[in-house]
Amino acid sequence: MRVDKNDSLRSILGLEQPASHARKKFDLNLLPIFIEIYQHKSVSKAALILNMTQSSVSLALGKLRDYFDDPLFFREGQHFTPTQAAAQFYASISVSFGSVHREVAKVAEDKVKSKIIIHASPYLSMRLLPSLSEFIWLMQNGCEILHKSTTPANDSKETWATDVMPDITFGFARSTNPQMNSQKLMSEPLCFVCSEDHPRLTHELTNENGKHETFVTFERLCNTFLQNRAKPDTLAPERISSMKSDSLFALLSVIGSSDKIGVIPVWLFEKFNATFHLKTLATEIQLNPLTVYMIYSSTAIKTPVVGDIISQWAGDVCTCE
Structure with a gap:
């Protein structure tokens, strides 16, 4: 069966069918395969471009030939030569298919970038x-x-x-x-802080004067603080924390208006010490920095x-x- 020159794209694909001549449904997945074979005049090159096996491309070509009842291509040496039906089919779909391909790519790219x-x-x-x-x-x-x-x-x-x-x-x-990938982004150095008007502490936090103080801690820092005290027996564990929070900004407010001590990132102190009336405390107690991770899919x-x-x-x- 030869494809008439006046057939529209929809009728060629079997989307519009005369009542007297109903076609079987056309597999749209065959379109890119047909186009690559037509453009490169080769099953092997089409398979390489489409990342398919040659047998899969040959099977698809067989389905196309069966659908159109036409050989579509004749082999001449190392290349395929299209039949008249193949040339007419390609002329009907190439512009539309290329336009659709560009629009799909544009939408996908814009969605990612926008x-x-x-x-x-x-x-x-x-x-x-x-x-x-x-x-x-x-x-x-x-x-x-x-x-x-x-x-x-x-x-x-x-x-x-x-x-x-x-x-x-x-x-x-x-x-x-x-x-998900978890990539280390940076480390946040930490410091001890208290209110500028703290009633007992001036500039230093020691194991001795720390015995009489309680702490408010960022939830992620509580264990870090406990594990890094210079002398585990000098600061009683029950006095380590009187409040835990997952909000560093909540801690700033509490520390600035009470006699509690906090452990916060140095960057945060430098940004907000004046706002919350805070001061740092020199100390020999070592704290490991906080690690910040960037998490994303593969x-x-x-x-x-x-x-x-x-x-x-x-x-x-x-x-x-």
Whole structure:
């Protein structure tokens, strides 16, 4: 059966069928295979481009020949020569198929580039978003950043309580999800702080004067503090903490208006010590720094902008640490 020159694309594909001549349904998956064979005049080259086996491409060509009741291609030496039916079919679909392909690619690319979803706690948002947003808008002008706050306690969960999975999450713990990568981004040095008007402490925290004090601690730091005291028997464990919070900003407010001592990142103290009337305390007690992780899926690095964040911006942050 020869395809009439006046057949429209829809009738060629069997989408519009005369009542007297109903065709079997056309498999649209065969279209890209036909186009590659036609353009490259070779089953082997089509298979290479489509990442398929030659036998799969040959099977698809057989289905096309069966559908059109036409050989479609004749072998001439090392190349295939299209029949008139194949040439007419290609002329009917090539422009439309190319347009559809470009639109699909454009939509997919725009979707990736036009919006990036970031999850981070309020503290890490303040710490990282100014630099990160500047980098994103440099890479993709007009890109929308959708930021959602997450508490540190939720950073390592396997799922997030949102409708859409974030592109990147920043947290103080590695993800337990095996499908997520947890890349160390930077370390946050810590310091002891108290109110400027603390009734007992002036400039120093020692094992001796620390015996009489209580602490308010960031939830992620409680164990760190306990494990890094200079002398485990000098500060009674029951007096270590009178409050734990997953909000560093809540701790700032409490420390500044009480006689409690806190352990906070140095960066946070330098930003807000004047606002909350805080001072640092010199001490010999050693505290390990907080580790900040950047968490993302294994496919994220392959996407525009997000891949640049992972490969370029993260490296700059580590360099400036």
